[in-house]
Amino acid sequence: MPDIEKITASVDAIKAACEEYRYICSDQIATAIYLAYHLRKPILIEGPPGVGKTELAKTVAELFALPLIRLQCYEGLDEAKAIYEWKYGKQLLYTQVLKETLDEVLQGARGFAESVKRLHEFGDIFFSEEFLEPRPLLKALKEEDGCVLLIDEVDKSDHEFESLLLEILSDFQISIPEIGTVKASREPPMVFLTSNNTREISDALKRRCLHLYIPFPDLELEQKIIHARVPEIPPELRRQLVAFIQELRELDLKKVPAISETIDWARTLLLLHSETLDPDLVRDTLNVILKFQEDIVNVQGEITAITAKVKSASR
Amino acid sequence: MERTLANFIQALRNAEVRVSPAETLDAVTTVELVGYTDRQFLKDSLALVLPKTADEKAAFDMCFDQFFRFEEMRRGGEGQDGQNQGEAGGEESDQEGGAPGEGEGGAGGSAETTDAKASGRRKAKGKPKRRPNNLMDEAEEEEDLGPGEMTEPGSALGKLLMSNSRVELSVQMAQAGEAVNVREIQIFTQKGLYARRMMDAMGLQELNQEISDLGESRAVPARRLGQELKRRRDWLREEVRDYVERQFLLHADVSGKRLREELLRKVKLSNVEHRSFRLIQEIVYKMAKRLATMHSRRKKVFKRGALNLPRTLRNNMAYDGAIFDLHWKSVKIDRPRVFAICDVSGSVANYARFMLMFLYSLEEVMPKVRSFAFSSDLAEVTQLFERNSLEDAISKTLHEYSGGSTDYGQALLDFRRNCLDDVDNRTTIIILGDARNNYGENRQEILKEMYDRAKRVIWLNPESRSAWNVGDSVMRTYSPYCHQVEECNSLMHLERVVGNLLKQAGA
Numbered sequence: 001m002p003d004i005e006k007i008t009a010s011v012d013a014i015k016a017a018c019e020e021y022r023y024i025c026s027d028q029i030a031t032a033i034y035l036a037y038h039l040r041k042p043i044l045i046e047g048p049p050g051v052g053k054t055e056l057a058k059t060v061a062e063l064f065a066l067p068l069i070r071l072q073c074y075e076g077l078d079e080a081k082a083i084y085e086w087k088y089g090k091q092l093l094y095t096q097v098l099k100e101t102l103d104e105v106l107q108g109a110r111g112f113a114e115s116v117k118r119l120h121e122f123g124d125i126f127f128s129e130e131f132l133e134p135r136p137l138l139k140a141l142k143e144e145d146g147c148v149l150l151i152d153e154v155d156k157s158d159h160e161f162e163s164l165l166l167e168i169l170s171d172f173q174i175s176i177p178e179i180g181t182v183k184a185s186r187e188p189p190m191v192f193l194t195s196n197n198t199r200e201i202s203d204a205l206k207r208r209c210l211h212l213y214i215p216f217p218d219l220e221l222e223q224k225i226i227h228a229r230v231p232e233i234p235p236e237l238r239r240q241l242v243a244f245i246q247e248l249r250e251l252d253l254k255k256v257p258a259i260s261e262t263i264d265w266a267r268t269l270l271l272l273h274s275e276t277l278d279p280d281l282v283r284d285t286l287n288v289i290l291k292f293q294e295d296i297v298n299v300q301g302e303i304t305a306i307t308a309k310v311k312s313a314s315r
Numbered sequence: 316m317e318r319t320l321a322n323f324i325q326a327l328r329n330a331e332v333r334v335s336p337a338e339t340l341d342a343v344t345t346v347e348l349v350g351y352t353d354r355q356f357l358k359d360s361l362a363l364v365l366p367k368t369a370d371e372k373a374a375f376d377m378c379f380d381q382f383f384r385f386e387e388m389r390r391g392g393e394g395q396d397g398q399n400q401g402e403a404g405g406e407e408s409d410q411e412g413g414a415p416g417e418g419e420g421g422a423g424g425s426a427e428t429t430d431a432k433a434s435g436r437r438k439a440k441g442k443p444k445r446r447p448n449n450l451m452d453e454a455e456e457e458e459d460l461g462p463g464e465m466t467e468p469g470s471a472l473g474k475l476l477m478s479n480s481r482v483e484l485s486v487q488m489a490q491a492g493e494a495v496n497v498r499e500i501q502i503f504t505q506k507g508l509y510a511r512r513m514m515d516a517m518g519l520q521e522l523n524q525e526i527s528d529l530g531e532s533r534a535v536p537a538r539r540l541g542q543e544l545k546r547r548r549d550w551l552r553e554e555v556r557d558y559v560e561r562q563f564l565l566h567a568d569v570s571g572k573r574l575r576e577e578l579l580r581k582v583k584l585s586n587v588e589h590r591s592f593r594l595i596q597e598i599v600y601k602m603a604k605r606l607a608t609m610h611s612r613r614k615k616v617f618k619r620g621a622l623n624l625p626r627t628l629r630n631n632m633a634y635d636g637a638i639f640d641l642h643w644k645s646v647k648i649d650r651p652r653v654f655a656i657c658d659v660s661g662s663v664a665n666y667a668r669f670m671l672m673f674l675y676s677l678e679e680v681m682p683k684v685r686s687f688a689f690s691s692d693l694a695e696v697t698q699l700f701e702r703n704s705l706e707d708a709i710s711k712t713l714h715e716y717s718g719g720s721t722d723y724g725q726a727l728l729d730f731r732r733n734c735l736d737d738v739d740n741r742t743t744i745i746i747l748g749d750a751r752n753n754y755g756e757n758r759q760e761i762l763k764e765m766y767d768r769a770k771r772v773i774w775l776n777p778e779s780r781s782a783w784n785v786g787d788s789v790m791r792t793y794s795p796y797c798h799q800v801e802e803c804n805s806l807m808h809l810e811r812v813v814g815n816l817l818k819q820a821g822a
Contacts, residue, residue, distance in 0.1 A: 211363060
């Protein structure tokens with residue numbers, strides 16, 4: 001069990017702890033975790049794809065040794081899939097089975113009113129926790145020792161779903177009409193929401209969250225990240241490849257390479273046992289970092305110039 | 316300090332960062348948690364709580380740097396001696412009523428506060444001869460008394476100046492600013508006036524008196540203090556002037572901007588000066604965004620698609636499991652399909668510019684805009700918008716198609732030949748033009764055809780109604796074949812038309 005007190009004592013402590021889990025974070029990110037922990041507020045993380053938004057939530061879960069509950073959002077996601085669902089099959093089955101025993105229950109009852117009264121004595125058994133299938137959000141609330149709840153790509157869901165989230169985000173509770181309000185256990189979950197900005201998230205949701213924007217890292221930070229993730233790579237090559245990626249981000253591309261692509265590329269180059277970056281090598285492995293043919297064609301012409309630049313800079 | 320925060324939030328709002336009361340409360344708790352000790356930490360923290368988009372973050376950065384500059388100087392001046400941690404921590408809890416000053420160094424919770432405060436005070440007193448940094452290089456013209464003992468200053472402001480506590484000073488300054496309502500500052504000529512008033516409010520007179528008294532004194536330590544105080548007074552004056560300047564930038568500048576925006580919304584688009592284009596663009600984006608959020612939520616439940624089994628079963632349990640109330644999975648978002656046909660000849664070009672800007676800013680709720688431009692010949696420009704940024708596309712459109720004299724007949728012919736087949740009963744056609752046809756052929760029969768096929772045909776005419784049908788304007792000929800004819804020459808009109816369009820799409 002990690003010493004949570006110690007980890008969350010200061011921003012630097014959080015940074016150091018994350019580093020142990022091979023997640024290099026900027027001051028901004030560490031501050032966000034610090035505030036989220038101390039203020040008990042959800043974090044809404046925005047930023048281009050592949051900068052480690054989801055990874056952050058995973059790392060925090062590892063850091064605090066909490067279970068990670070993940071809810072992947074998509075168009076059409078509704079409360080039945082996100083919060084709870086009645087086990088309707090079980091309910092149906094039980095009603096069929098119990099039909100037989102109904103006579104015993106009602107035996108001796110005189111008149112309609114009395115029968116109904118007897119039935120009432122059984123309460124709403126069909127709508128009790130027994131028949132409740134908890135989905136991620138409810139599961140997260142019921143987790144005894146707290147957990148990390150990751151609501152991934154919330155921008156992919158519909159507007160209505162955002163409204164569903166509001167209650168859990170502000171009060172850590174969910175209202176289920178048939179049962180009542182389910183409140184979070186002792187430790188409320190740490191909530192992370194990620195968004196790729198494919199659409200604007202509503203103000204109501206933003207208001208309830210800390211808003212963290214993770215941009216592409218600068219040269220130094222990205223080097224550190226590569227160092228943490230692919231420690232085997234020679235320093236010289238690391239410097240060159242990171243510089244190369246940074247140059248690419250300046251170009252007008254359909255999809256600029258993100259950190260995840262840099263890491264993949266570093267692994268690729270490591271696999272090919274290359275010591276230094278040369279144009280041919282780049283040309284052959286370009287499809288690791290660029291995902292559109294159009295981009296690859298556009299960059300082809302520039303490769304020689306960029307590699308030369310990167311090399312001379314690092315020397 | 317809470318007032319400082321409130322003022323800061325006011326400044327943020329002026330800089331168009333939307334901060335709700337709930338977020339203000341968040342900011343207060345955040346500040347209680349992180350304290351004012353570490354500027355960068357405070358900035359990072361508030362940046363998480365207050366601004367909620369990338370644009371707002373940029374605005375926040377600027378605002379924060381301007382607003383909390385005083386804080387920075389304090390750190391610059393005393394950061395080296397490593398003692399400011401305790402000092403500032405102490406002073407802060409002083410003002411905050413015991414909030415834990417838990418900064419990066421993790422200094423003191425409330426239990427340690429008293430201690431930290433005491434030591435902070437002691438340290439502050441221990442080095443009274445440190446001067447503000449920016450005075451170091453200044454030539455000293457007065458008699459050289461050399462370093463040595465000084466008497467304690469008598470006036471309140473004097474004490475404050477000698478105490479070296481910049482936080483205290485900044486608080487005082489903020490209070491003085493508050494007292495003279497410096498935030499009301501409207502025009503730049505008022506800067507001197509406000510600076511003087513603030514100095515007065517901080518007790519300048521008393522200080523001046525003391526300085527002149529000390530100057531006449533015989534004792535060297537007293538005279539030494541007099542010189543020091545004088546120097547610090549001049550420095551303070553600079554500071555106050557700076558402060559007023561910043562307040563002016565933060566508050567007056569934006570109220571002026573708001574006024575301009577309000578005017579621009581109503582002004583005729585053809586009269587907009589070139590330098591205001593950027594501002595107009597901002598307004599257009601803002602209006603479009605509002606419309607987009609208003610209309611992005613409407614959906615239509617469809618009676619087709621896959622069966623939603625769970626929901627169907629659940630809703631039919633009441634009927635003993637006999638399924639007759641069916642529920643479907645698919646929900647369809649109803650979006651208007653818009654064809655925009657713009658006259659881009661000289662007289663109307665500006666209107667076309669803003670309408671296109673408006674339509675394409677609404678991409679989120681109107682993904683299917685096809686646009687056509689004509690002056691004499693008509694061509695589709697949709698692709699231009701797909702490939703280029705909005706501004707580029709608009710200027711390219713205007714550049715390429717605006718030559719030639721207006722010929723509505725030819726344009727309609729071209730439209731029929733190229734894409735009349737694509738018009739169906741869900742399409743809304745918006746025509747923007749003054750209907751001044753240079754006495755050419757009108758070909759209203761094509762417009763009738765469009766009218767029959769499309770869901771709606773809306774004609775927007777930038778001229779005021781009184782000018783219609785005068786001279787070569789043939790509005791009368793065309794208007795029977797439009798569902799709606801509107802005068803449209805300002806952003807307000809434009810907003811209304813597009814808003815209605817979106818409303819009807821849902822109906």
